[in-house]
Amino acid sequence: MQVALATAGLAPAHDAGRDERAPPSLWARDAAGAGSRRRVAAEEEIYAEGDRAVHFYKVMSGAVRTYRLLSDGRRQIDGFHLPGDIFGLEAGDERRAGADAVADTTLLAFRHGDRDALAGEAGALAREVVAAMLRALERAQDHMLLLGRKSARERVASFLLGLAGRAGSDGTVALPMSRADIADHLGLTIESVSRTFTGLERDGVIALSAQRRAVVLRDEAALRRLDA
Amino acid sequence: MQVALATAGLAPAHDAGRDERAPPSLWARDAAGAGSRRRVAAEEEIYAEGDRAVHFYKVMSGAVRTYRLLSDGRRQIDGFHLPGDIFGLEAGDERRAGADAVADTTLLAFRHGDRDALAGEAGALAREVVAAMLRALERAQDHMLLLGRKSARERVASFLLGLAGRAGSDGTVALPMSRADIADHLGLTIESVSRTFTGLERDGVIALSAQRRAVVLRDEAALRRLDA
DNA sequence: CGCGGTTTTGAAGCAGTTCAAGTAGCGTGG
DNA sequence: CCACGCTACTTGAACTGCTTCAAAACCGCG
Numbered sequence: 001m002q003v004a005l006a007t008a009g010l011a012p013a014h015d016a017g018r019d020e021r022a023p024p025s026l027w028a029r030d031a032a033g034a035g036s037r038r039r040v041a042a043e044e045e046i047y048a049e050g051d052r053a054v055h056f057y058k059v060m061s062g063a064v065r066t067y068r069l070l071s072d073g074r075r076q077i078d079g080f081h082l083p084g085d086i087f088g089l090e091a092g093d094e095r096r097a098g099a100d101a102v103a104d105t106t107l108l109a110f111r112h113g114d115r116d117a118l119a120g121e122a123g124a125l126a127r128e129v130v131a132a133m134l135r136a137l138e139r140a141q142d143h144m145l146l147l148g149r150k151s152a153r154e155r156v157a158s159f160l161l162g163l164a165g166r167a168g169s170d171g172t173v174a175l176p177m178s179r180a181d182i183a184d185h186l187g188l189t190i191e192s193v194s195r196t197f198t199g200l201e202r203d204g205v206i207a208l209s210a211q212r213r214a215v216v217l218r219d220e221a222a223l224r225r226l227d228a
Numbered sequence: 229m230q231v232a233l234a235t236a237g238l239a240p241a242h243d244a245g246r247d248e249r250a251p252p253s254l255w256a257r258d259a260a261g262a263g264s265r266r267r268v269a270a271e272e273e274i275y276a277e278g279d280r281a282v283h284f285y286k287v288m289s290g291a292v293r294t295y296r297l298l299s300d301g302r303r304q305i306d307g308f309h310l311p312g313d314i315f316g317l318e319a320g321d322e323r324r325a326g327a328d329a330v331a332d333t334t335l336l337a338f339r340h341g342d343r344d345a346l347a348g349e350a351g352a353l354a355r356e357v358v359a360a361m362l363r364a365l366e367r368a369q370d371h372m373l374l375l376g377r378k379s380a381r382e383r384v385a386s387f388l389l390g391l392a393g394r395a396g397s398d399g400t401v402a403l404p405m406s407r408a409d410i411a412d413h414l415g416l417t418i419e420s421v422s423r424t425f426t427g428l429e430r431d432g433v434i435a436l437s438a439q440r441r442a443v444v445l446r447d448e449a450a451l452r453r454l455d456a
Numbered sequence: 457c458g459c460g461g462t463t464t465t466g467a468a469g470c471a472g473t474t475c476a477a478g479t480a481g482c483g484t485g486g
Numbered sequence: 487c488c489a490c491g492c493t494a495c496t497t498g499a500a501c502t503g504c505t506t507c508a509a510a511a512c513c514g515c516g
Contacts, residue, residue, distance in 0.1 A: 068369060068370075068372075068373045070373065070377060070378070072456060074378075076373040076377050078369055078372050078373075091362035091363070091365065091366055096369065097369060133361070133365070134319035135319070136365060137319065137361070137365055137368065138319055138324060140368035140369070140372065141306055141324065143372055144296075144304055144306050144372060144375060145296045145298065145304040147372060147376045147415065148304040148375045148412075148413075148415030149298060149302040149412075150302075151503080151504095152504070178462075179462075179463065179464095184376075185376075187375065187376030187377065188505090189505055190463080190464095191463095191464080191465085191504085191505075191506080192504060192505075193463095194463060194464055195465080197463095197464095198465085210512095210513090211514090212463060212464090212512090212513090228299050228300060379472095380472065406494070406495090407494075407495065416472075416473090417472075417473060417474080418495080418496095419472085419474080419495095419496080419497085420471090420473075422495060422496050422497080423496080425496090426496070426497085438480095438481085439480095439482095440481090440494080440495060440496090
């Protein structure tokens with residue numbers, strides 16, 4: 001039940017202006033296209049709201065959150081981005097959301113300007129970008145339904161199923177993000193998230209690992225029923 | 229604070245298959261491009277979730293809501309579409325949201341297939357479609373923040389300011405939609421919406437018309453403060 | 457082994473919901 | 487033209503799911 005991108009866009013490229021952050025020196029051409037590699041440590045900022053949008057990214061490893069803030073600090077994480085996901089596309093030339101690494105992360109960075117060039121030919125990346133945009137929109141819809149109309153238990157169920165569907169290998173789901181991140185994604189408090197996990201475990205629907213950062217889906221059918 | 233499109237997409241056109249509804253006979257070529265005119269009465273369905281997506285639309289007059297449903301009937305309206313807005317673009321060939329007219333409405337309908345043709349040249353419509361997609365994404369983000377983190381009063385304030393910004397001529401905002409529609413858009417109940425309106429009126433922030441379907445923004449600054 | 461951060465648990469509070477009337481606008485038909 | 491009946495909106499009162507505030511348990515780490 002994740003929402004994907006910050007915002008996607010086909011806006012004209014703005015190559016002028018300072019970059020969102022001093023671009024780290026760890027760049028290198030990559031085989032997977034025109035992207036440059038960038039490494040980000042856990043909890044490190046990738047870009048902030050208001051920054052000039054120069055690049056968009058593909059997650060190679062790790063996990064990223066994109067979020068918006070209210071003036072008093074309330075935060076809404078609109079999506080977690082896992083390996084393979086593209087994020088950071090913007091409609092305008094300014095960041096409408098912030099992004100930072102949830103865990104140690106490796107990214108592939110592309111200039112927004114390249115997109116247009118790439119769009120001309122039948123490049124694989126161009127398709128991927130368009131697909132990412134569309135997926136972002138669908139996820140945003142799903143997430144609005146979740147935030148507007150689902151109970152805490154339903155939200156957590158949707159979240160776990162969504163994660164399982166994306167990163168899920170077997171019935172075990174890794175939770176690279178903190179309870180606070182989950183809470184800010186699901187529109188709940190950390191206490192509610194924790195209590196909901198506990199409740200689902202008590203009911204035999206899930207099992208929590210000792211370190212609390214992984215979940216085993218014991219009764220996926222029950223979760224799907226909750227997903228309404 | 230509206231969210232715009234159902235979902236936007238550049239998916240390959242699927243000209244086969246039945247249309248979402250028997251296309252009404254009231255079609256006619258229009259000067260504004262390749263669109264055909266379609267009239268829809270208030271509360272009439274334009275298309276339903278699950279329908280094959282054949283057209284996308286531009287609102288000429290009236291108002292449209294696009295929404296998703298949970299199995300038990302809970303509804304989330306992801307956006308209201310006012311004159312000038314484009315909605316009904318889909319990533320896949322199936323409708324992920326339903327749409328119906330809030331009031332008597334006139335639409336301009338375009339085949340999804342046309343989009344690709346139009347995209348090739350530098351048509352005005354093509355630009356408009358892309359812009360609509362991007363706007364939809366930005367609005368979805370704003371709306372997720374609203375649904376996930378704002379109080380009832382803040383939600384209503386955002387909603388009114390959003391409407392004012394779009395359809396707003398002077399300080400008066402028309403509300404073509406019912407309280408139920410507003411509630412399902414803001415993730416509240418009709419009672420909460422009503423009480424919040426009443427509360428804002430009591431505090432001199434807004435004034436409600438006699439028929440309750442229009443609002444005067446008496447203290448826009450106060451609303452903006454609430455918008456956080 | 458003790459410290460700092462995260463997660464869980466507990467208890468009280470409250471914003472918004474739910475259930476239940478009451479009121480008002482409006483089209484219909486007498 | 488007004489009474490009727492319908493539907494939409496508002497208001498009231500009680501309830502509750504989630505939050506808030508507080509503290510305990512757990513974990514990783516030096």
